[in-house]
Amino acid sequence: MSDRYAPVPEDRFVFGLWTVGNPGRDTWGGATRPVIAPDEIVRRLGDLGAHGVCFHDNDLIPFDATPADREAILGRFRKALTETGLRVTMATTNLAFHPAFKDGSFTANDPAVRRFAIAKSLRAIDLGAEVGASTYVFWGGREGAEIHASKPVGPALDRYREAIDFLADYVVDRGYGMRFAIEPKPNEPRGDLFLPTVGHALHFIETLARPEMVGVNPEVAHETMAGLNFVHAVGQALWANKLFHIDLNSQRIGRYDQDYRFGQEDIKELLFLVKLLEESGYDGPLHFDSHALRAESAEGVWDFARGSMRTYLILREKATRLAADPRYIALCAEAQVPELSLPTVPEGFSGEAVTRLLEEHHDPDALAARVVANERLDQLVTEHLLGTA
Numbered sequence: 001m002s003d004r005y006a007p008v009p010e011d012r013f014v015f016g017l018w019t020v021g022n023p024g025r026d027t028w029g030g031a032t033r034p035v036i037a038p039d040e041i042v043r044r045l046g047d048l049g050a051h052g053v054c055f056h057d058n059d060l061i062p063f064d065a066t067p068a069d070r071e072a073i074l075g076r077f078r079k080a081l082t083e084t085g086l087r088v089t090m091a092t093t094n095l096a097f098h099p100a101f102k103d104g105s106f107t108a109n110d111p112a113v114r115r116f117a118i119a120k121s122l123r124a125i126d127l128g129a130e131v132g133a134s135t136y137v138f139w140g141g142r143e144g145a146e147i148h149a150s151k152p153v154g155p156a157l158d159r160y161r162e163a164i165d166f167l168a169d170y171v172v173d174r175g176y177g178m179r180f181a182i183e184p185k186p187n188e189p190r191g192d193l194f195l196p197t198v199g200h201a202l203h204f205i206e207t208l209a210r211p212e213m214v215g216v217n218p219e220v221a222h223e224t225m226a227g228l229n230f231v232h233a234v235g236q237a238l239w240a241n242k243l244f245h246i247d248l249n250s251q252r253i254g255r256y257d258q259d260y261r262f263g264q265e266d267i268k269e270l271l272f273l274v275k276l277l278e279e280s281g282y283d284g285p286l287h288f289d290s291h292a293l294r295a296e297s298a299e300g301v302w303d304f305a306r307g308s309m310r311t312y313l314i315l316r317e318k319a320t321r322l323a324a325d326p327r328y329i330a331l332c333a334e335a336q337v338p339e340l341s342l343p344t345v346p347e348g349f350s351g352e353a354v355t356r357l358l359e360e361h362h363d364p365d366a367l368a369a370r371v372v373a374n375e376r377l378d379q380l381v382t383e384h385l386l387g388t389a
Ligand code: GLT
Pocket: 018, 056, 092, 093, 137, 138, 139, 183, 219, 247, 257, 289
């Protein structure tokens, strides 16, 4: 393995405690690997050249921990952070696991559950602030329904918005300076989830009291589950200045949430994702929200982590080479890619502009006959990926 693909903290690679810490449990079977303590995860990631970690409240502090337990765990965790130089980039609340949330958390029909969910989030925000997290993610794992009759969408979205608005006010009130990122997902664990796609989340954000504080946290697997184009989802989030965080992994269309290692599937889409992220100037965390295969061993988890980062760096290099390849530039020119950035009616609307457009000679047959060379363009991309370009 060549050193140029060895990550350094400046690459901004981050793993959730629940990702490398995933012991291989699934719906059909128990753990295949031992649980790893948070401070041990920090040390192993530090050895690999990662930048940071993120967590749900209960990944770090168990649900039933006493205040003394909390301080002891936090002490060990902080010590590992100091010794390795790793940062906490993001925190979130586990609002999915406890049976109390079986009918939703912020959108549970029972107001007492909703109040508990907000209180749990307040404590988790405090915990995140204590260790320096600058982004707070909201993934509504239980916000949804299986049957139509139980959960009218309008009131549910009102309650979702009420919770986010309340928590945003709290962050401002405490002076934490955190930003929120909403993570869409189409389904699982609920039959249908609210805010199922990046597009739904982007619209919802515009209805909030503090829209400037809230962006999205798109995940490769989640848009792909729904058969959507992830590069387009991220492209639109960037276009809206709302890409606050990103969850990187791999997924096959139409399956359950597989959370595969980044690069395990659809390398071409990931090449364009990396190209987009790098060219956009996105400077937030690159979070791998994925886990090692269930059959993998305890030690293999670190191969998974190393592989995720290495693949990103290889794709980053490929993206740079592709963008600089004169053949690519020429084929993009033939496909009129630069022209897409030119305004269509540069002078804007006016009566004269309308007249000019209507009087202009348009030759539809000539327009239809133009050459766009998309086959050669994509073949060149493919050969870059295959190493034959
Ligand atoms: C859970 C989910 C992820 C979310 C995490 C944040 S937890 O693993 O599948 O996509 O990012 O709550």
